[in-house]
Amino acid sequence: MVKDQDYLKKTASFCIDLAKKLGATDSTAAAMHSISETVNFRNKKLDESDRSDSLGVVLTTYIGKKKSSISSSNLSEDNIKTLIERCIETTKITPEDEFNSLPDKDLLATKINDLNLYDDDHIENNEKIEYLKEVEEAAFEKKEIINTETSFSESKSNFILASSDGFLNGYKSSSFSASCVTVAKNANNNMERDYEFTSTCHLHDMLRPNQIGSLAAKKTIQKLNPQKIESEKISIIFDRRISKGILSVLASAISASSIARGTSFLKNKINEEIFSSSINIFDKPDIVKGLGSRYFDDEGVKTEELKLVDQGILKHYLVDTYNGKKLNLKSNGRNGGTSNLYFEKGSISYKNLLKLNQKTLYITETIGHGSNLVTGDYSVGATGFMVENGVFKYPVSEITIAGNFKDIFKNIILADDLEFKYSTNAPTMLIEGMVVAGK
Amino acid sequence: MSNFFNKSDISRKDAENIVSETLNNCDDGELYLENSKSESILLDDNRIKSSNYSSDLGYGLRAVTGEVVAYSHSNEISKNSLKQSANNVNSTLKSKKGIYNHKILKTNKKFYKNFNPIEEKSLNSKLEILKKVNNYTRAKSGVVQQVTASFAGEHKSIEIIRSGGEVLTDVRPLIRFNVSVMLEKNGKKETGVYGIGGRQSYDEYLKDDNWKKVCDEAFRIASINLESKPAPAGEMKVVLGPGWPAILIHEAIGHGLEGDFNRKKTSAFHNLMGKRVASEGVTIVDDGTLHNRRGSLTIDDEGTPTEKTVLIENGILKNFMQDRLNARLMNTRSTGSGRRESYKHVVLPRMRNTMMLNGKYSQEEMIKSVDKGIFAVSFGGGQVDITSGKFVFNCTEAYEIINGKIGSPIKGATLIGDGPSILKEVSLVGNNMMLDPGIGTCGKAGQGVPVGVAQPSILIDKMTVGGTQL
Numbered sequence: 001m002v003k004d005q006d007y008l009k010k011t012a013s014f015c016i017d018l019a020k021k022l023g024a025t026d027s028t029a030a031a032m033h034s035i036s037e038t039v040n041f042r043n044k045k046l047d048e049s050d051r052s053d054s055l056g057v058v059l060t061t062y063i064g065k066k067k068s069s070i071s072s073s074n075l076s077e078d079n080i081k082t083l084i085e086r087c088i089e090t091t092k093i094t095p096e097d098e099f100n101s102l103p104d105k106d107l108l109a110t111k112i113n114d115l116n117l118y119d120d121d122h123i124e125n126n127e128k129i130e131y132l133k134e135v136e137e138a139a140f141e142k143k144e145i146i147n148t149e150t151s152f153s154e155s156k157s158n159f160i161l162a163s164s165d166g167f168l169n170g171y172k173s174s175s176f177s178a179s180c181v182t183v184a185k186n187a188n189n190n191m192e193r194d195y196e197f198t199s200t201c202h203l204h205d206m207l208r209p210n211q212i213g214s215l216a217a218k219k220t221i222q223k224l225n226p227q228k229i230e231s232e233k234i235s236i237i238f239d240r241r242i243s244k245g246i247l248s249v250l251a252s253a254i255s256a257s258s259i260a261r262g263t264s265f266l267k268n269k270i271n272e273e274i275f276s277s278s279i280n281i282f283d284k285p286d287i288v289k290g291l292g293s294r295y296f297d298d299e300g301v302k303t304e305e306l307k308l309v310d311q312g313i314l315k316h317y318l319v320d321t322y323n324g325k326k327l328n329l330k331s332n333g334r335n336g337g338t339s340n341l342y343f344e345k346g347s348i349s350y351k352n353l354l355k356l357n358q359k360t361l362y363i364t365e366t367i368g369h370g371s372n373l374v375t376g377d378y379s380v381g382a383t384g385f386m387v388e389n390g391v392f393k394y395p396v397s398e399i400t401i402a403g404n405f406k407d408i409f410k411n412i413i414l415a416d417d418l419e420f421k422y423s424t425n426a427p428t429m430l431i432e433g434m435v436v437a438g439k
Numbered sequence: 440m441s442n443f444f445n446k447s448d449i450s451r452k453d454a455e456n457i458v459s460e461t462l463n464n465c466d467d468g469e470l471y472l473e474n475s476k477s478e479s480i481l482l483d484d485n486r487i488k489s490s491n492y493s494s495d496l497g498y499g500l501r502a503v504t505g506e507v508v509a510y511s512h513s514n515e516i517s518k519n520s521l522k523q524s525a526n527n528v529n530s531t532l533k534s535k536k537g538i539y540n541h542k543i544l545k546t547n548k549k550f551y552k553n554f555n556p557i558e559e560k561s562l563n564s565k566l567e568i569l570k571k572v573n574n575y576t577r578a579k580s581g582v583v584q585q586v587t588a589s590f591a592g593e594h595k596s597i598e599i600i601r602s603g604g605e606v607l608t609d610v611r612p613l614i615r616f617n618v619s620v621m622l623e624k625n626g627k628k629e630t631g632v633y634g635i636g637g638r639q640s641y642d643e644y645l646k647d648d649n650w651k652k653v654c655d656e657a658f659r660i661a662s663i664n665l666e667s668k669p670a671p672a673g674e675m676k677v678v679l680g681p682g683w684p685a686i687l688i689h690e691a692i693g694h695g696l697e698g699d700f701n702r703k704k705t706s707a708f709h710n711l712m713g714k715r716v717a718s719e720g721v722t723i724v725d726d727g728t729l730h731n732r733r734g735s736l737t738i739d740d741e742g743t744p745t746e747k748t749v750l751i752e753n754g755i756l757k758n759f760m761q762d763r764l765n766a767r768l769m770n771t772r773s774t775g776s777g778r779r780e781s782y783k784h785v786v787l788p789r790m791r792n793t794m795m796l797n798g799k800y801s802q803e804e805m806i807k808s809v810d811k812g813i814f815a816v817s818f819g820g821g822q823v824d825i826t827s828g829k830f831v832f833n834c835t836e837a838y839e840i841i842n843g844k845i846g847s848p849i850k851g852a853t854l855i856g857d858g859p860s861i862l863k864e865v866s867l868v869g870n871n872m873m874l875d876p877g878i879g880t881c882g883k884a885g886q887g888v889p890v891g892v893a894q895p896s897i898l899i900d901k902m903t904v905g906g907t908q909l
Contacts, residue, residue: 095486
C-alpha cells in the first residue's frame with residue numbers, strides 16, 4: 001500500500017519545523033512515496049517481474065535570499081536531521097540571489113476540484129500476465145513477426161508538498177500502462193521494429209490487449225524492405241507520435257528559464273505571430289483523468305488553463321516563481337512544465353491531408369537529439385513512408401530531415417484527428433518544404 | 440565502507456539467511472545494497488543557481504531462474520521490507536527450479552582510489568572556482584552572453600551479498616566539471632560546451648588552472664559555430680576526429696554487441712559472430728580496467744571483476760559484452776559488463792570504455808584524400824535503433840573538406856548511418872588514438888550509466904550528412 005497523507009504530512013512538516021528551528025527563514029519540503037509493479041513478457045514467456053517501492057524527501061531552505069537543497073531516500077529521523085543541518089550550513093555560505101523566494105501567497109492553490117486521478121483498482125501479476133498473453137497472441141497472428149516484448153505496469157503514488165508559508169497539500173495518483181514491441185523479419189533476414197502502447201489513469205480505460213498486439217504487428221510489418229531516397233526538398237507529414245514533439249520544443253523554448261537566460265529562439269516573441277494564424281495551442285491542467293493533469297504546480301501555485309498560442313500569436317511564457325521575478329512576471333503555475341498541452345485540431349481530414357500534395361514523406365519515427373533551442377535549428381534521423389497521391393507506397397529509412405523551427409512553425413497544417421493519448425498531444429501534421437538528406 | 444545494517448532492525452546474518460533461503464532454488468541472484476551521496480553546484484547567469492546534496496540508500500533483491508528475472512527494490516533496509524521483497528520474487532519464480540551458480544571471480548586490483556569528492560574540497564572553495572570560471576570566461580570577449588558552469592561529485596558504496604553469504608564490495612567516486620558558453624554576434628547566437636571528469640580527485644582535474652582550458656575550449660567551439668554556414672545534405676566522405684567522436688562506435692557498434700540483444704536475436708549482429716563486420720585494420724575493445732576513467736569499474740554490479748574485452752579484432756567479430764544472465768544462456772562467461780544505474784534498476788549488459796585502437800595513417804593523409812566531405816571534430820548526443828541498425832549523432836563542431844583541405848565550419852548537422860555496414864566503410868584508421876575527456880553517459884532501457892570512448896581519426900567512405908543545403 002502506498003503511504004497515506006498523514007504519514008507524508010508528518011514527514012514534510014517535521015522537515016519544515018526543524019529547518020525553522022535551525023535558522024531557515026523559509027523552507028519548502030516535499031515527501032513522496034510510490035509503489036509500482038511491472039511484468040515483462042517475451043515471446044509468450046515470462047521474462048521479468050519488478051516491484052519498486054520508492055520513498056523520498058526533498059527540502060529547500062532559505063536564509064534571506066540564500067538558498068540550498070537536499071534530497072534523500074533515507075527517511076530515518078537521524079539521517080534527516082543530519083541532512084537538514086547540512087542544508088542550513090550550505091545555505092549560509094551560498095551567495096545571495098535577489099530573485100530567490102517562495103511563491104506569492106495569493107497565488108497558492110486553495111480550492112481543489114476532484115479530477116479523478118486515482119484509481120484504487122489493483123491488478124495482480126497473474127492477471128497482468130493473462131493480459132500480456134493476449135497481446136502477444138494477437139501480434140503473432142502475423143507470420144512476419146519473429147519477436148515480441150510486452151510489458152504491463154501498475155503504479156500508485158502519493159505526495160505532500162509543504163512550505164513555511166503554511167501550504168500543506170498533495171494527492172494520490174495512479175497509472176496503468178501496457179506496451180508491445182514487435183520485430184518483423186523479411187526474406188533477406190532484415191529486421192524492423194515498432195510498437196504500440198496504452199497508458200491511462202484508470203485500469204478500465206486501457207485499450208484491449210488484442211488491439212495493442214495487432215496494431216504493433218501491423219506497424220512493424222509495414223516498415224519492412226525500406227528504401228533510401230534522394231536528397232530533396234519535400235513536404236512531410238508527422239504522424240501523431242512525432243507531431244507532439246513540436247509542442248515539446250515550443251514548451252522548452254517558452255519556459256521562463258530559457259527566456260530569462262536569453263537562450264531561446266523565441267525570446268522577445270511574446271505577442272508576435274510565431275505560427276500561422278490557423279494555429280491555437282492550449283495547456284489545460286484540469287482535464288478529468290488527464291495524463292498531464294495536476295491541481296497545482298511544483299511550488300503549490302494554482303494552475304489555470306492557458307491559451308499559449310492564439311491564432312498563431314504567442315500569448316504566454318511558462319512562468320515559475322524564480323524566473324517570473326527575473327522577468328517581472330507573475331507565476332502562472334508552470335514550475336514543472338506544462339500539463340495537458342495540445343494543438344486545437346485542424347479542419348482537414350487525415351485522408352485529405354495525405355492527398356494535399358502529389359508526393360509527401362510520412363514520418364513515423366525520428367532518432368537523435370537534433371533540436372537546438374538557442375538557434376531553432378532542427379536535424380534528426382528519420383524513418384517513414386513515401387506517400388503518393390494519398391497512397392502509402394513504400395517504407396523509407398536512413399534519411400535525415402532538417403530545417404529551422406521558426407520556419408517550421410509557420411508552415412504547419414493540422415488534421416482533425418486530435419486524440420489524448422499522451423500528456424502532450426497533436427493531430428497529424430503537414431509541414432511544407434523540409435530538406436531531406438538521403439542518397 | 441558503508442555499514443548497511445548498523446541502524447536497521449535486521450542483522451547482516453539475518454539478511455544473509457534471507458538471501459540464501461530466497462535464492463536456494465534459483466540459478467542466480469543477489470542482494471545489492473547501495474549508499475550514494477552526491478553533490479551538484481550550478482553557476483548560471485552570473486549567480487549560483489543551485490546547490491544540491493543528495494543521500495540515497497536502498498537495496499534491490501534479484502532472483503534469476505532460466506530466462507526469468509524477478510526484482511524487488513526498496514529504500515527501507517528492514518526485516519519486513521526484505522521479507523516482502525523475498526515473497527515477491529519467489530512468487531514470480533515459484534514454478535521454476537534452478538541450481539545456484541556460486542562461482543564468481545575475485546580480484547585484488549583497484550582501478551580508482553577510495554576518496555570522497557564531496558568532502559575532499561570545501562563547498563566554499565568549489566564556489567570560489569565557479570566564480571573564477573564565470574569571470575574568466577566572460578572576460579574573454581564582449582560577445583559572451585551567458586556562462587553556465589557546474590560541478591557534480593558522487594560517492595557510491597555498494598555491497599553484493601550472494602547466496603551462501605559471499606560478499607563483494609566497491610566504493611566508486613565520480614566527478615564531472617562542465618562549462619557552457621553562449622555567444623551572440625550580429626543577432627546570431629551559438630553555444631559551446633566542454634567538460635572533463637572521471638574517477639579521481641577534483642585536484643587532479645583542476646590543478647595548474649586546468650579549469651581555464653575547459654573554459655577556453657567551450658569558448659572556442661562557440662566562436663567557431665558563430666562563423667559556421669549551413670551544412671550540406673546528402674551522402675559524402677566523412678573524417679572523424681580522435682577522442683569523443685568515438686561515440687559513433689558506441690552507438691553504431693557497441694549497443695549491437697551487448698549480450699541481451701544478441702541472445703534475444705534482436706540485434707543486427709546476432710548471427711555475425713566470427714564473421715567480418717569491419718574493414719581490415721579495425722580493432723575495437725571494451726575496457727573496464729583503465730585507471731580513473733569514467734567508464735571503469737573494479738567489479739561490475741554483479742560482482743564480476745571487469746576486463747578488457749576484444750569485441751572486433753582486425754575486422755572480425757570476436758565477443759559480445761555479457762552479464763551473468765546472458766552469458767549463462769549463451770554458454771559463455773560474463774565479461775564483467777553487468778551494470779545498473781542504481782539499486783532501483785535491474786542489471787543489463789552495458790559498455791564501459793569503448794575504444795577503437797590505432798591504425799597507421801595520419802589525420803592529414805585522410806583529409807588530403809577527400810575531394811568533398813566533412814571533418815567532424817565533436818558531437819553532442821547520439822542514438823541507435825538496435826534492430827534496424829540505423830544510428831544518428833549530432834555534430835557540435837564540424838568543417839567542410841574541399842579538395843583535400845579543411846574549409847569553413849558548418850552548422851550542427853546530423854550524421855546518419857547503418858551500424859552493421861558503417862565499419863566496412865572505414866577505409867583509413869589513424870595513428871592518433873585519444874581518450875574522450877570523461878563526459879559520457881549512456882542510456883539504455885531508462886538507465887543512465889557513466890561510460891568512456893576513445894578512437895584515432897578515421898575516414899568513412901560514405902555517410903549521409905543531414906544538413907539543409909542540397
